[in-house]
Amino acid sequence: MNEENLTGHIPFTIDLTFEEARRRAEVVTALGPDWDPVAVLQSEEEAYTLLYSNLDAEQQRTYDLLVAAGVLPGGEPGRAAAH
Template identity: 75%
Template sequence: MNQDRTTELVPFTIDLTFEEARRRAAVVAALGPDWDPMAVLRGEDEAYTLLYSGLDADQQRAYDRLVAAGVLPDGDPGRAAAH
């Protein structure tokens, strides 16, 4: 016969706040002092613009539908998709 032994369990909790702060500090340290987040964002915006430039009419219609559906972000720099 199976007995309910959940009353014998000892609650276990852990606060990950310190570990998350340590992890984030390690990431920033690994990026180094020359890391420029604004330059990275500008580069991503330029790459996005280049990726979707020069589309033919069918490709542009498909792109427009995907933007309207929220699958792809609109052309505004730094914008994420709606969904």
Template identity: 70%
Template structure:
């Protein structure tokens, strides 16, 4: 084969849609039938509130600056930095 006619690269594509659907189904199956997403979210919100409770004045000021900068989510629903 003449090297002058060899392609520089080979186009290769793969569709991972089916694999991603399988992976997600396995994750949900692993969570089990007793997993309650609403309770999990509620627990996460309670833990977040507890984490930032009891801050002194200086810590509260730093916390508010980090929320304003979008580094941390706020304390109220809809206050998330991604909104």
């Protein structure tokens, strides 16, 4: 017996590899020739550092608590929240 006879449905699969490659190419094209991913990442690092600088004692305790809980990423490179 084939799968169609067991479920009453005809199996259907589609490979989206080509469409995903096309989509990614369109995104890169839309970003334009002036897009500099290294500069973008550096700007994000600077913004993150500025956001969490000059915290008062209570804010720093809250920040440390959130980092320890995995809600906020820590200060390590490639950081990302655990949850």
